[in-house]
Amino acid sequence: MVFALYREEYFGEKLGGLHSITPLFNYFQNLAIFKFEVEDKRFCTCNHGNLRKFPLGPLISLTTQNLTNSKGDIQISINSLFSYFSRPCPQCEEPLKTTRSVKNYPRYFFILLEICDEFNSLVSRKNFKDFGLIKLPLSLKINRQRFSLTSICYFQDIHYKVHVRYIQHPTLQLLNSNKWHHHDGASNGGSLIEINPKLEFKMREDKDLPYIVLYKH
Numbered sequence: 001m002v003f004a005l006y007r008e009e010y011f012g013e014k015l016g017g018l019h020s021i022t023p024l025f026n027y028f029q030n031l032a033i034f035k036f037e038v039e040d041k042r043f044c045t046c047n048h049g050n051l052r053k054f055p056l057g058p059l060i061s062l063t064t065q066n067l068t069n070s071k072g073d074i075q076i077s078i079n080s081l082f083s084y085f086s087r088p089c090p091q092c093e094e095p096l097k098t099t100r101s102v103k104n105y106p107r108y109f110f111i112l113l114e115i116c117d118e119f120n121s122l123v124s125r126k127n128f129k130d131f132g133l134i135k136l137p138l139s140l141k142i143n144r145q146r147f148s149l150t151s152i153c154y155f156q157d158i159h160y161k162v163h164v165r166y167i168q169h170p171t172l173q174l175l176n177s178n179k180w181h182h183h184d185g186a187s188n189g190g191s192l193i194e195i196n197p198k199l200e201f202k203m204r205e206d207k208d209l210p211y212i213v214l215y216k217h
Contacts, residue, residue: 025059025110034058037104038082048091057109059212064115064130072131072203074111074213075140082142105145107217116211121157125203134201140215147215152197155211159186163197166216 028034035057043049062077070076082100089096113134119125140147154161161184167177181192201209 028058028110031058032104033107034109035106036102036109039101039103040098041101042096042098044089044092044094044096046089046092046094048089048096053103057106059110059112061112061114064118067113067115067134068130072134074135075137078111078140078142102143102145105142105217108150109147109215109217111213111215113210113212116155116209119203119209120155122205122207128203130203132203134203134209136199136201136210136213138199145217147217149213150216151214152210153212153214154208156208161208163195167192 035055038054038056040052040054041049042051060078060081062074062081066077066080070080082102084097084099086095086097088094115134119128136149136152138149140149150165152163161182163180163182165178165180167181179194180196182195182197183192198206203209
């Protein structure tokens with residue numbers, strides 16, 4: 001929200017516009033604490049193969065197809081991005097297995113649920129049948145590394161809301177609070193409200209879905 005207000009004041013961008021997200025993550029692009037370092041190994045029986053090392057992040061997208069395959073389970077969806085997968089070999093067109101390993105884990109990582117771009121309102125989801133729930137784990141595990149949910153951003157009907165944890169704000173006498181707080185600039189006078197978030201969201205009944213979630217290592 002602070003970043004969006006900054007963009008509005010200095011660049012004339014409309015508060016809540018989708019374009020505020022892109023420049024924010026451009027700032028994170030060069031920070032190692034927001035990125036995985038991964039290694040992909042590929043080898044085919046026709047002797048075609050390679051080894052590739054590259055950064056992954058800071059914003060990791062889960063596609064609608066990925067969520068459909070996992071029946072809306074975020075843990076399963078993330079695991080599918082950090083395990084092996086197959087693509088046709090460019091040389092012989094047989095299945096080419098790729099094994100992915102993580103060489104370095106970030107301090108924080110963001111997950112974007114692309115389904116919120118495709119189905120941005122409850123009306124747009126009234127006939128949705130691919131899966132019934134989005135299941136958001138409070139604790140996410142990648143290999144043997146555990147991450148804790150610290151923030152959930154909702155963006156439906158062109159309006160942002162957020163749940164945050166571990167807030168540090170001396171003026172509000174919040175110093176690394178372990179409690180969850182909710183902020184919605186259109187209600188409660190813009191105040192932080194102490195309330196726990198939902199972790200399961202009904203696709204055809206709940207108005208708000210998680211759009212971007214933040215996990216902390």
